[in-house]
Amino acid sequence: MNDKDWFKLFDETKETFKWFFLQYGYETVWEWIMNARSEQNKKMMLRYMNRVWVELPDNRFNIMENPKGWNEFLKLIEV
Numbered sequence: 001m002n003d004k005d006w007f008k009l010f011d012e013t014k015e016t017f018k019w020f021f022l023q024y025g026y027e028t029v030w031e032w033i034m035n036a037r038s039e040q041n042k043k044m045m046l047r048y049m050n051r052v053w054v055e056l057p058d059n060r061f062n063i064m065e066n067p068k069g070w071n072e073f074l075k076l077i078e079v
Contacts, residue, residue, distance in 0.1 A: 001079060003042055010037065010045070010076055017069030020061070026052050049077050 001009070021030040029048050036044040053061075053073070061070060 003040075006042060006076065006079060007037070007040065013069070013072035013076070017073040019069065020056065020067065020073075021052060024052075024056060046077060046079070049073070053077055 018030065021027065021033075029052055033045050033048045036042075036048065059065075061067060063070075
């Protein structure tokens with residue numbers, strides 16, 4: 001997926017997974033991601049997104065539980 005398509009996918013799906021940033025105390029990280037998005041800095045966005053992916057509770061965020069927006073989020077970070 002090229003960068004243009006990646007940014008388009010992020011823009012189209014971000015509202016499906018924004019909730020877990022806010023619910024799990026990553027409001028500031030979400031702001032950093034959005035700032036990086038405004039600068040079209042995919043590398044920085046992925047750095048922040050991967051940080052959250054590692055820190056989210058495994059018992060809630062996995063394929064079996066599959067919370068809203070999880071597949072969309074994974075599709076973006078598994079590039």
